[in-house]
Amino acid sequence: MSRxxxxxxxxxxxxxxxxxxxxxxxLWIVFLSLKTPATxxxxxxxxxxxxxxxxxxxxxxxxxxxxxxxxxxxxxxxTVLAVALAxxxxxxxxxxxxxxxxxxxxxxxxxxxxPQISLVGPLYNLWRQIxxxxxxxxxxxxxxxxxxxxxxxxxxxxFREIPWxxxxxxxxxxxxxxxxxxxxxxxxxxxxxVTTFIIVFIICWNDFVFAISLTSxxxxxxxxxxxxxxxxxxxxSVPYGDIAAAAVIVTIPVMLLVLVFQxxxxxxxxxxxxxx
Amino acid sequence: MSxxxxxxxxxxxxxxxxxxxxxERARAERRLAFWLVAPAAIVMVAxxxxxxxxxxxxxxxxxxxxxxxxxxxxGLSNYGHVLTAPVWWQDVFHxxxxxxxxxxxxxxxxxxxxxxxxxxxxxxxxxRAIALVPYGIVAVVAAESWQLAWSLQSGWIPxxxxxxxxxxxxxxxxxxxxxxxxxxxxxxxxxxxLLAGLALVPDELQEAAKVDGASTWxxxxxxxxxxxxxxxxxALLFRTLDAFRIFDTIYIFNQGAQGTESISMLNYNTLxxxxxxxxxxAVSVMLFxxxxxxxxxxxxxxxAGRTGTSEAT
Numbered sequence: 001m002s003r004x005x006x007x008x009x010x011x012x013x014x015x016x017x018x019x020x021x022x023x024x025x026x027l028w029i030v031f032l033s034l035k036t037p038a039t040x041x042x043x044x045x046x047x048x049x050x051x052x053x054x055x056x057x058x059x060x061x062x063x064x065x066x067x068x069x070x071x072x073x074x075x076x077x078x079t080v081l082a083v084a085l086a087x088x089x090x091x092x093x094x095x096x097x098x099x100x101x102x103x104x105x106x107x108x109x110x111x112x113x114x115p116q117i118s119l120v121g122p123l124y125n126l127w128r129q130i131x132x133x134x135x136x137x138x139x140x141x142x143x144x145x146x147x148x149x150x151x152x153x154x155x156x157x158x159f160r161e162i163p164w165x166x167x168x169x170x171x172x173x174x175x176x177x178x179x180x181x182x183x184x185x186x187x188x189x190x191x192x193x194v195t196t197f198i199i200v201f202i203i204c205w206n207d208f209v210f211a212i213s214l215t216s217x218x219x220x221x222x223x224x225x226x227x228x229x230x231x232x233x234x235x236x237s238v239p240y241g242d243i244a245a246a247a248v249i250v251t252i253p254v255m256l257l258v259l260v261f262q263x264x265x266x267x268x269x270x271x272x273x274x275x276x
Numbered sequence: 277m278s279x280x281x282x283x284x285x286x287x288x289x290x291x292x293x294x295x296x297x298x299x300e301r302a303r304a305e306r307r308l309a310f311w312l313v314a315p316a317a318i319v320m321v322a323x324x325x326x327x328x329x330x331x332x333x334x335x336x337x338x339x340x341x342x343x344x345x346x347x348x349x350x351g352l353s354n355y356g357h358v359l360t361a362p363v364w365w366q367d368v369f370h371x372x373x374x375x376x377x378x379x380x381x382x383x384x385x386x387x388x389x390x391x392x393x394x395x396x397x398x399x400x401x402x403x404r405a406i407a408l409v410p411y412g413i414v415a416v417v418a419a420e421s422w423q424l425a426w427s428l429q430s431g432w433i434p435x436x437x438x439x440x441x442x443x444x445x446x447x448x449x450x451x452x453x454x455x456x457x458x459x460x461x462x463x464x465x466x467x468x469x470l471l472a473g474l475a476l477v478p479d480e481l482q483e484a485a486k487v488d489g490a491s492t493w494x495x496x497x498x499x500x501x502x503x504x505x506x507x508x509x510x511a512l513l514f515r516t517l518d519a520f521r522i523f524d525t526i527y528i529f530n531q532g533a534q535g536t537e538s539i540s541m542l543n544y545n546t547l548x549x550x551x552x553x554x555x556x557x558a559v560s561v562m563l564f565x566x567x568x569x570x571x572x573x574x575x576x577x578x579x580a581g582r583t584g585t586s587e588a589t
Binding site: 007008011014015018019021022023025026028029032040041043044045085086088089091092093096097098099100107108110111113114115116117118119120121122123124125126141142144145148149152202205206208209212213223224227228238240243244247250251254255257258259262263265266269270271 | 302305306308309310312313315316317319320321323324326327328330331334389392396397398399401402403404405406407408409410411412413414415416417418420421422424425429430431432434435460464465468469471472517520521523524527528540543544547548553556557560561563564567568571
């Protein structure tokens with residue numbers, strides 16, 4: 001009995017430590033975003049005076065709302081393109097027999113390990129020459145590319161688990177090939193595709209290297225780049241509250257995705273990384 | 277992958293006509309596979325290979341955007357410049373320090389976290405969700421949060437530690453803050469990769485060793501760790517490569533001031549601040565070579581390639 005209690009105590013302690021370590025920086029930025037400008041620099045963890053004014057201030061700034069629009073648009077388009085290209089490649093890798101399968105997997109591995117910053121100079125140069133600098137396609141192209149390796153690994157891991165015999169079985173039972181695909185394969189493949197979609201969207205949403213290098217105005221600047229260049233009221237005051245509020249807003253969608261799809265993301269990431 | 281190929285018939289045992297049909301089928305399958313794989317392959321190769329070749333060419337030129345007319349081929353002299361510049365070796369040193377320390381701590385903490393997620397007897401869903409929080413945070417936001425927490429003007433950490441000076445005004449404090457940020461942000465991902473490895477260790481083996489009188493520590497070092505080796509190698513490879521490319525956190529903290537400039541930061545500063553494409557591209561190419569060497573060491577030395585690709589087959 002006492003051994004059992006000790007076990008419960010030990011696990012509770014471990015869980016408590018994990019919660020505190022994971023959540024404190026998040027709580028801190030949330031609390032900072034709720035402090036009034038006068039108390040923002042008082043160094044207390046919990047605000048003495050609470051306010052929502054930082055949030056309305058952030059939404060009043062064109063730099064932030066434009067960046068939010070860019071982040072959402074660029075993120076969604078890059079994700080759709082990457083998942084579409086990766087789905088067809090992953091289907092071939094999981095299902096078909098062809099020479100060069102190892103080559104494509106090695107290329108993907110190579111791209112996954114690529115130091116992205118190495119591309120920044122040449123892309124910056126090229127984009128300025130062909131007019132893609134500071135545009136949506138200028139970010140979508142690198143985002144899609146660097147999302148492809150993980151998408152291919154995760155999707156082919158998922159596709160390998162699909163019982164493809166069911167498709168033939170449905171056809172034997174009188175379904176047309178298209179019906180068999182739509183009614184049998186699509187529902188089985190959807191969870192994998194949704195998971196990949198979420199993982200890829202998070203990667204695009206998070207990017208900073210390309211965003212800071214290949215954009216300069218609200219034309220294509222995404223939220224991470226905008227946060228890093230937030231203007232203060234004057235040159236000498238850091239807009240702590242604004243930065244914190246913007247940081248919280250940009251975190252919320254990703255956090256919701258992660259918590260809601262937690263189980264799937266874990267399965268997808270581990271399948272892609274270990275079995276991939 | 278071979279396990280999931282076309283119908284598992286035995287062609288050698290079939291009559292000739294059937295065999296003919298199969299090769300026809302195999303050829304069609306190859307054509308289809310080619311068309312399915314081509315778009316993704318072309319995008320990956322074009323978007324990475326073209327710029328890196330361009331970087332190699334630029335690195336052999338004097339190419340400074342401030343003096344566009346002075347561009348000319350100068351051979352390897354940019355590399356000579358970089359390799360004889362103290363700042364390059366200092367930045368290599370900074371990058372190695374941050375990589376080694378942060379990945380080591382991530383590995384130890386990640387292993388603990390993975391063990392808790394694997395063995396915890398209650399609230400498993402809660403632990404897994406909470407532990408994923410740092411992974412879900414935008415990297416720039418994580419860096420901002422820690423930077424504002426450590427800063428003397430706004431933060432709670434100097435107050436908590438009773439510091440009178442600004443920890444971010446000297447090198448040691450800045451390194452501690454940057455490494456804490458990296459560890460906090462990346463430990464969950466490390467833990468996830470290790471957790472997948474833990475799941476492959478059969479319980480019966482643990483039980484058998486327990487019956488034979490092995491202690492918990494002995495079971496961990498003699499059974500769990502060796503069986504997890506493939507997962508550990510992959511996790512360390514991914515995390516090491518990622519840590520070596522560290523950019524976001526340092527940019528947000530101080531853009532490389534206080535002696536924290538990493539190779540990526542140097543690369544960015546040379547290219548986009550000083551607009552020296554030739555010199556910056558030489559740095560890019562060398563960073564690329566460094567990363568390739570690290571990957572090679574892992575793949576050849578520890579067999580990461582085998583676990584990385586062929587377990588899929």
